Amino acid sequence: MKSEKKWIPYAFLLPNMLIFAIFVGLPAIFGVVYAFTEWNGLSDPVFIGIENFVTIFTDDEFWSMLVRTMLYVIFVVPLTVMSALALAWLLTRGLKGSGFFRAVFFLPVMISFIVSGLIWNWILQTDTGLINFLLNTMNIGSVEWLSNSFFANLSVVMVTIWSRVGFFMLIFVAGLQSISPALYEAAEIDGAGPWKKFLKVTIPMLRPITLLVIILSFIEFFKTFALVVSLTGGGPINATTYYVQYTYDTAFELGNFGLGSALSLVLFVIMAIVTLVQWKVSNGGRV
């Protein structure tokens, strides 16, 4: 609809746009500029061209951190997506008590990453933790969950799934509920069993939602930070230091704001590529 007074819609938009311009718009421009400067956050930034990017891409530390982050994401995304789908499928079988289980599976989503990491930090303690006690009663012996680099990464993967599977499960539940029962009936008439129905009806119908969940979880997990802070602190040594923590430390711990901004720009490019791939694959489908 059109307004008699031309300024009215702008007035409605103004408060939101103002905050947005100051705290998102301006920083987006500044961030790009800072990425090409040498700057400690205190004195004036000095323009140094692409030197920050040269520094980043020739730094072994950066590459091992990037590989570590990618490995974590490559493990955690498929595991989360498959678990979420499996749980959603279980919850839509019309079993009694599904609502109760849905709430239970979703419960960890309501617990912040810092608290989730803390909870599991307590459970995974080497000498006093519950998990190692259970392993000892089974005569397996104690595992150094948080002080061995392989097991620390494994712990982060497990806690990430515990913390977020319920969220993606709900999206799948919505997807499963939107599939028309007529399709299943038609498949049954064609003599399809439950497994065949799942493969021939459920999977194809869920394709767009599955893609959405893969992208959402990829973007979210690539930025994993708070969970690691309270679970492993990024350790042992740097074994669970992923991208965002690395960037944060570069800027706020080492005072290297120029280099940190360059790392942020690289992060943005990675996220943008992933999002564009999603749009391409879903044929420019609306998000």
Added chain:
Amino acid sequence: MANKTKNFVLYTILVIVGAFMLFPVLWVVSSSFKPSTELFSWPPTMIPNSLTFDHYISAFENANFGQYLFNTVVVTVVATIITLFINTMAGYALAKYRFKGSTLILVLFLSTLMIPLEALMIPMFIVLKNLGLYNTLWGIIIPPAATPTGVFLVRQYAMSLPDEMIEAAKIDGAGEWKIFVRLIIPLIKPILATLTIFSIMWRWQDYIWPLIAISDTRLYTLELALANFIGEYSVDWGPLLAMAVLTMVPLITVFLVFQRFFIQGIMMSGMKD
């Protein structure tokens, strides 16, 4: 496979997964009531032999928990009110008005959905500092309030309202602001409930932005305080577990009471229409 056997298998899976999800939470609650001597006993006790509230008392008396809780409540409540107010106005304007630049504004919002806060944390920190909002609760509250997600939720919902209704109200002589307050807001209540709950969850759980906006320990939110305590060389587990319990209980309660809006909101984000 007979139906009975099939159901038994399905329930077994549900119970095992449910235990995996629920047990860590219950374990921490149980631990937080154990006296320090029992906290590290081997074998661990499932149910505390002797219940104590010492860790909870210590959290308030020695760890300054009350202050952190107060800061978090202030941030959550004030930020949610601001978010609701400005997102609803913006979402309604984008849904129902045709004006110059509306498409451009929409595209701007859409494109910024792709920019994570994590990629902007350094320049946002600089802007905050230059505005004199660094180390203030306003500094935590204001910047994330203009969330595009909230604007979109409201816009999608308000699009479905019939234009004729608004036109009719206009013919009756109602002003545009009055139409918004008296007519639109009551009609979009369900989405406002969803946005309220989302905002509470975002703010209560936020860690990275407060971490950047605050360095003064007196202004710490619960998340900052907990992260700080667990980062210490010798972790004092008793009070820390008590604080973790007190931090998660309010949000879990909110979820259990308003489950419907939550589930609706998340399912909506998965549906594309």
